[in-house]
Amino acid sequence: MSIESSFIDSALRGWKSNVDRTAKLFGALTEEQLLQEVAPGKNRLIYLWGHLAASSDALFPLLGFGARLHPELDSIFISNPDKSQNTPTGAELKRIWVEVHDALWTAFSKLSPSDWLQKHAAVSEEDFRLEPHRNRFTILLGRTGHLAYHLGQAKLAQQQ
Amino acid sequence: MSIESSFIDSALRGWKSNVDRTAKLFGALTEEQLLQEVAPGKNRLIYLWGHLAASSDALFPLLGFGARLHPELDSIFISNPDKSQNTPTGAELKRIWVEVHDALWTAFSKLSPSDWLQKHAAVSEEDFRLEPHRNRFTILLGRTGHLAYHLGQAKLAQQQ
Numbered sequence: 159m160s161i162e163s164s165f166i167d168s169a170l171r172g173w174k175s176n177v178d179r180t181a182k183l184f185g186a187l188t189e190e191q192l193l194q195e196v197a198p199g200k201n202r203l204i205y206l207w208g209h210l211a212a213s214s215d216a217l218f219p220l221l222g223f224g225a226r227l228h229p230e231l232d233s234i235f236i237s238n239p240d241k242s243q244n245t246p247t248g249a250e251l252k253r254i255w256v257e258v259h260d261a262l263w264t265a266f267s268k269l270s271p272s273d274w275l276q277k278h279a280a281v282s283e284e285d286f287r288l289e290p291h292r293n294r295f296t297i298l299l300g301r302t303g304h305l306a307y308h309l310g311q312a313k314l315a316q317q318q
Numbered sequence: 319m320s321i322e323s324s325f326i327d328s329a330l331r332g333w334k335s336n337v338d339r340t341a342k343l344f345g346a347l348t349e350e351q352l353l354q355e356v357a358p359g360k361n362r363l364i365y366l367w368g369h370l371a372a373s374s375d376a377l378f379p380l381l382g383f384g385a386r387l388h389p390e391l392d393s394i395f396i397s398n399p400d401k402s403q404n405t406p407t408g409a410e411l412k413r414i415w416v417e418v419h420d421a422l423w424t425a426f427s428k429l430s431p432s433d434w435l436q437k438h439a440a441v442s443e444e445d446f447r448l449e450p451h452r453n454r455f456t457i458l459l460g461r462t463g464h465l466a467y468h469l470g471q472a473k474l475a476q477q478q
Contacts, residue, residue, distance in 0.1 A: 159450070161322050161432060161435060162321050162322055162325070164450070164453070165322070165325035165326070165329075165431075165434075165435075165455060166325070167451055168451055168453070168455050168456040168459055169325075171451060171456065172456070172459045172460065172463060176463065197357060197474050197475075200474065271321055271325075272321060275321060275324050275325075290319070290324070291324070291327055291328055291331060293324070293328070295324070295325060295328050296328040296331065296332070299329060299462070302459070302463060303332060303336065303463060303466040304466070306463040306464070306466040306467040306470070307466040307469060307473075308470055309470070310466070310467035310468055310469070310470040310471045311470045311471055311474050313467075314356060314357050314360065315357075
């Protein structure tokens with residue numbers, strides 16, 4: 159494996175590990191447990207899960223892979239707060255989770271090292287010239303951290 | 319910047335961002351707030367902070383940078399559970415946090431791309447030949463995720 163590919167391999171392992179841990183934790187909860195709040199007065203577990211699914215789904219256009227698979231998740235789990243919208247069931251989210259992450263994995267696997275360093279869709283050509291770190295690879299690392307951040311919260315609630 | 323260096327740059331930005339967010343969150347808490355539990359019956363905030371400081375300090379030998387600066391943190395924050403040991407104050411942890419992360423940053427900055435792909439100290443030469451992803455770079459990404467995981471938990475407690 160080339161040096162460049164080794165860095166991508168590490169990052170993809172980290173991503174996959176967090177995706178799998180998230181699926182395992184939420185997938186083991188009952189529909190009733192998913193409706194519990196992470197902490198008193200805070201978001202429900204179903205909202206955290208849907209928020210992470212919506213964030214992953216948003217990677218398709220952001221990374222130039224094409225249209226989103228589930229744009230309907232945005233108004234439920236990103237642009238509106240918890241308890242303001244009807245949410246899908248856990249069974250539906252489980253199916254969506256697999257669908258989105260399988261398709262992302264396929265798209266990730268096709269990128270070369272230099273593809274990973276191309277700009278993402280939310281930065282202009284001009285800004286990217288000044289800030290070349292605003293690339294696909296940085297997005298991958300950032301979203302991995304985002305998964306870990308909310309996974310830690312869900313773990314806390316699960317153990318209560 | 320070379321392709322290899324770009325991947326390291328992204329990873330170091332992710333590390334630094336999480337180190338800084340952690341310092342900011344915990345550094346803003348009073349000594350009294352640090353003694354509060356993250357959730358009922360769970361670890362206190364001071365324990366999470368010390369646990370993260372101890373984990374970072376453990377990177378010195380793990381990544382081949384030399385001896386730990388604060389090995390005494392281990393029995394307090396890693397090998398023993400919360401509330402079983404006397405803990406340093408928040409003021410002390412704040413000083414330790416800066417000391418450890420400044421020294422790590424200096425050590426990180428000296429590594430070349432191929433240095434990042436060398437094995438870490440907790441894997442044997444033999445295992446490393448079979449699993450070359452068990453390198454310094456993977457450790458950096460994993461510890462960044464570990465920071466984000468507990469940062470999410472602390473954020474939840476902070477807002478209560």
